Amino acid sequence: MRTFFKTHAIIFLLALILPVSSHASTDKGVPDLVVEWDTLWHHMMIDITVIGMIFAIVTLYLMFKYRRRTPDEEGGRFRLSTLGVMGWTLIPAFIFLADDIFLAAKNFEVWQKYRNVPENAYVVEVEAYMWGWDVKYPEEEIVLTNEMVVPQDRPVMVRLKSRDVVHSFFAPELRVKWDAVPGMVTYLWFNTHKGGEYLFTCTEYCGLLHSGMYGKIRIVPPQEFTRWIEDHREKGGKI
Numbered sequence: 501m502r503t504f505f506k507t508h509a510i511i512f513l514l515a516l517i518l519p520v521s522s523h524a525s526t527d528k529g530v531p532d533l534v535v536e537w538d539t540l541w542h543h544m545m546i547d548i549t550v551i552g553m554i555f556a557i558v559t560l561y562l563m564f565k566y567r568r569r570t571p572d573e574e575g576g577r578f579r580l581s582t583l584g585v586m587g588w589t590l591i592p593a594f595i596f597l598a599d600d601i602f603l604a605a606k607n608f609e610v611w612q613k614y615r616n617v618p619e620n621a622y623v624v625e626v627e628a629y630m631w632g633w634d635v636k637y638p639e640e641e642i643v644l645t646n647e648m649v650v651p652q653d654r655p656v657m658v659r660l661k662s663r664d665v666v667h668s669f670f671a672p673e674l675r676v677k678w679d680a681v682p683g684m685v686t687y688l689w690f691n692t693h694k695g696g697e698y699l700f701t702c703t704e705y706c707g708l709l710h711s712g713m714y715g716k717i718r719i720v721p722p723q724e725f726t727r728w729i730e731d732h733r734e735k736g737g738k739i
């Protein structure tokens with residue numbers, strides 16, 4: 501029995517320690533939300549799997565060991581010592597609780613980064629409506645519909661508004677999602693390390709054409725972004 505608990509402890513500790521080493525942030529000290537979320541997600545998956553498997557194996561083992569061997573067999577007297585009872589109750593409860601608290605703390609850490617916008621963030625305003633998105637560049641007087649162009653290697657803050665009902669801005673690959681609520685200005689921010697096109701979509705059911713309420717985020721190199729801004733400013737903003 502002692503080796504059994506020892507194996508428990510070792511597997512459990514390994515599950516807790518291993519993913520920690522994969523934590524990373526960008527060179528400029530701006531946290532990488534994609535890495536942070538994924539690390540937390542893997543952490544939770546590993547912990548749930550390891551703990552779930554341990555409990556499933558123990559349950560199956562006990563079910564097999566104490567199975568009824570003949571149809572008329574009656575259960576015999578079997579009593580655990582006080583220490584045994586305490587051990588079987590407190591140790592599993594402690595494992596669950598310790599892991600829960602550990603994950604909650606990790607969660608809180610990621611949450612802080614998620615809600616604290618880096619200082620040098622580029623600000624874009626997004627107004628949601630049934631059924632589309634207006635993307636505004638407050639300093640440039642440029643307005644796009646269902647499209648956002650942002651510079652690479654600079655965090656982007658999105659100020660969210662809604663013209664009518666509750667919508668929700670979701671960019672799955674960038675690991676960000678937040679509600680756009682009428683009468684409120686909410687916000688989110690994301691990293692732009694990798695250039696390319698990313699989907700953003702509405703994830704709050706908002707009526708008939710909710711499923712068609714999506715657009716793309718284009719992350720382009722800084723020089724290209726400056727050129728793009730100048731180009732559209734000359735055209736009088738509206739596109």
Ligand SMILES: [Cu+2]
Binds near residue numbers: 705713
């Ligand atoms: Cu919507």
